[in-house]
Amino acid sequence: MSKKAKGINPDLEKAISDLLKATMSDPMASLTDKTKILDRALKLEQLKAKISDDEWGAGFADDDDE
Numbered sequence: 001m002s003k004k005a006k007g008i009n010p011d012l013e014k015a016i017s018d019l020l021k022a023t024m025s026d027p028m029a030s031l032t033d034k035t036k037i038l039d040r041a042l043k044l045e046q047l048k049a050k051i052s053d054d055e056w057g058a059g060f061a062d063d064d065d066e
Contacts, residue, residue: 008048016044 016037023029023037 007051008044013044016041 020037020041023034
């Protein structure tokens, strides 16, 4: 069984980018539609940052008050 590649699927990135462009330029798209796709794009950026930073979230278990 082959090991799955680490990272975001480029096809997924392109699909979200294209959907964001199309939704934002559509005058008939509702505010709800626009915020949903914007939320997806922001979530993708958050995941990319998490993948690229090995120490992301590492400080949550540290207790600095002691």
